[in-house]
Amino acid sequence: MSSDFYTSSILPFASIIIKLCRAYTDTQEDFEDYYQEVCLQIWRSKDNYRGQCEWSTWIYRLSLNVCLTLLKKKKKLRRHLDSEKTPENLVVDSLAFKDENLNQLYSAIKQLSEVDRGVIMLYLEEKSYQEIAEILGTNSNNIGVRINRIKERLKKILNEKFN
16 A cells, blocks of 8 residues: 555544544454554555545445454354353453543443444544435434434443443
């Protein structure tokens, strides 16, 4: 991957890529693998971009799809390892951020379904309902309802954690 492509086409969107990768990983090592794989897939797929949506929308959609694919592979591997009666892998929740409140929020977000994690991450990035719908390939009317339900679940998770 050329550094020019990375600097001009990926780096401006690194914050959302980082946030999405963080929402789908539990360790620093997994995070780095996911981030690297997302960047690689963006580079590999750049010629498939047809301009039917904003570049940022395409980046978000691709990043989310890569994270979901890697998560599925990880779950399959974990099931396979568990079926072989190997010792359980300890999943250590790394402190990704120095801000403890942000770590608590990410911890709560990780308890949501895979798709809901993507929705709330895009919402936290201040994407419009229309943009979120376009990224996820759904209609914007459903997004508002879904976001409200996700917020309620997050409130419940966080309240249970602190009470």
